[in-house]
Amino acid sequence: MQIYNTLTKRKEEFKSIEPSKITMYVCGPTVYDYFHIGNARTFIMTDVIRRYFGYKGYDVTYAMNLTDVDDKIIKKSNEEGITPDDVADKFIDAFFEDIEKLKVKKANIYPKATKHMGDIIKLIKDLEDKGFAYNVDGNVFYNVKKFEGYGKLSGKNVDDLLSGARIEINNEKDNPLDFALWKKAKDGEPSWDSPWGKGRPGWHIECSAMSMKHLGETIDIHAGGNDLVFPHHENEIAQSEACTSKQFVNYWMHFGFLNIKDEKMSKSLGNFFTARDILKQYSAEVIRLFLCQTHYAGPLNFSEEGLKSTENGLKKITLLAEEVLKGLDNSEGVKPEFDFDSLYASFETAMDDDFNSSRGVAVIFDFVKAVNKVIAENENISPEFFEKAKLFLEKTAVGVFGILDFNSISISSGGSLENELVELFIKMRTDAKTEKNWALADKIRDELKEIGIELKDSKTGTTFKKI
């Protein structure tokens, strides 16, 4: 399995620290607002990656942090006149609701910054003791010059950064690049006691502290959006490695941006759609397929046309899944020649190559086409064939991508009064057809469609489904 590692800037053979076990940490949301569909890309693609590891038989321990103490939360709490905790709680709830609607499997742990103050303070103290941090009147800064590898992830060097035009002026810092580990409390802000007085943690320290606490000093994978490479992840490395003298993360993975008309979707530009709004119009499966059709690292333009075209494509998969379910009820039939093995192999080859979901999805479409061909060419097909076909879809489309849900496929089955009534209409229509009374036959079909029942004629008779 090959994974592109931002740290080494190339694809590398993936080797976990412990055989068949993986530790993975992903930078989650700062809970001050509903997350947008660009954030969702990270949540969904890490979900796909995590699911694929599961497919491969790995036991994954996956942590996603919730940043619940932060400038933006404080700002929001002032705007709304509620406490920062209330802001955080509200959007943590919303986060879990949205993530569930997007069919993202839950992480094993969702550590919160506010629940790890002891660990954070201990880490800062350690950095101070080791000479990597200095205290200026209750503010503690990290001394970037002390850490030799600073810039190794983002490919920057301290001198280039210093010549950059947009570095803020802060007289308290020895060096403009130094960043806050601990911020002295201001009036009305949430604060915690520490050896440096009351205050709260800086932005980057929580991830170092929580990743090391829950997953270990060295972990397999750390992922996040492209915009976190610098400074966030760079600083995490500096904090963690200065403290442990061990490699913090073996594989760094970064996701490309979701753009609107070639511009990064972001809260600050205001060009964003929240995931919950998009979910009102499109299913989780459509959104997931839309994202999976592009490799995770590249940019992806978000558009209504794109979602629409994905929705049409997904229909093909769903309709085939329906045929597969129906085929399970066959009593007997031919056992067609079908090379499941080579399809599994193609799927794995694609996904083994840095999670190339775009190719993985193409394999599913190839499969759909091949099964449709089998169905078109044979009158009766054995249920065993459909069982194998269902298993393939379950492992790939359902299990890895989450772009199909057998439970939401309604196939007509007798029993209820409603179904019997529809069957009655179908019988009447069949009679009308025999009498070549096309006007009546079409009227029945059209009117049933208006109340949400779709009829489909085939050689073997007419079937219906709710739409």
Place this chain on the structure above:
RNA sequence: GGCGGCGUGGCCAAGUGGCUUAAGGCGAAGGUCUGCAAAACCUUUAUUCAUCGGUUCGAAUCCGAUCGCCGCCUCCA
């Protein structure tokens, strides 16, 4: 100013030296099936990969230049 990414058919998107005279999806056109639909199947839809040079027996893939777009360096997934 520093660093990095990208430019493939009408649209989206894989491919990064020969297996590709470029996957897959959407759209479009024709055909089979059907009373008509729908679905499905078959066929067609890039002699070409921003442009121009170069390396090579061979390049969308490597090198150089040019044009265009985007990102990071400030909070951001």
